Amino acid sequence: MYPLKFKPILKERLWGGTKLKEVLGKPIKSQITGESWELSGVDGDISIVANGPLKGKTLQELISEQGEQLLGKSVVERFGDEFPILIKFIDAKRDLSVQLHPNDALAKKRHNSFGKTEMWYIMDADPGAKLIVGFNKNVDKQEYVQSLKNNTLLDLLNYEEVAEGDTFFINTGKIHAIGAGVLLAEIQQTSDITYRVFDFNRKDKDGNYRELHTELALDAIDYTKKDDFKVSYNHEPDKVNSMVESPYFKTNFLELNQNMQLRIEDRDSFTIYMCVGGEAEIANATGRARIKKGETLLVPADSMVIDIVTKGAKLLEVTI
The missing domain is CATH 2.60.120.10 (Jelly Rolls)
Structure with a gap:
């Protein structure tokens, strides 16, 4: 099988912008396109081949027809006919909601899904653009719940100013948000399970507040302060x-x-x-x-x- 390109699956988001077109050349017309799903096996959003003799085939069809040849024997043994990775480019013109993702066990129990471990590679960032990653101190469930009631959650969170090339690894349970002005590449487990816990009290295009998942999140959050998210890596040219x-x-x-x-x-x-x-x-x-x-x-x-x-x-x- 030859190297395969796929049609991008473009997603409008409340917080999206136009950098996916202006910086990455994606074929968007909307002013609020937030995500380009590059390679997806998520139900309802299966990627379609864009090049060569297999053009028009879905990723799922290729897996059914060419499982081990496409994925690898060990990958098929572990994941069956599920494509285990979801690849995206994300443009945050506005702040994303503060959120987290459950681990595999909790996601399986509640949603019959994988959990969502992910990583971010910063491709472009406006001056002063930041991410929220984790807490700025150890907290407990009671203090966290009280901060939601008092509208002071943001005071407990850790902010990281970012620049091109910065890389972050986001474990399940880690509270996080992509800040306004950030364009990034995201690599994650195949899962679309997100627990949104704070959305800056904003409303969608219909004037409604977006759903929060306060109760679901309580048992999924890692409340401890950790510094395990910033990835240090070599930049040696012409090397892996x-x-x-x-x-x-x-x-x-x-x-x-x-x-x-x-x-x-x-x-x-x-x-x-x-x-x-x-x-x-x-x-x-x-x-x-x-x-x-x-x-x-x-x-x-x-x-x-x-x-x-x-x-x-x-x-x-x-x-x-």
């Missing part, structure tokens, strides 16, 4: 630099100024490339495809060698 290695996905950073060949016959996993800068042509023995900043590519697991041809590119490489 490890960023995140978790049970759910592994992510590397490649800043290439020249061509690179990777032997992956022992990987036993698909490989995803998110282009976060420049452009590159990526090939295996069966075919090739070009990606530029803001595009994503899936290299099937049956590939033995990946050739990356470029004069300059920044890539996130994601595997299981």
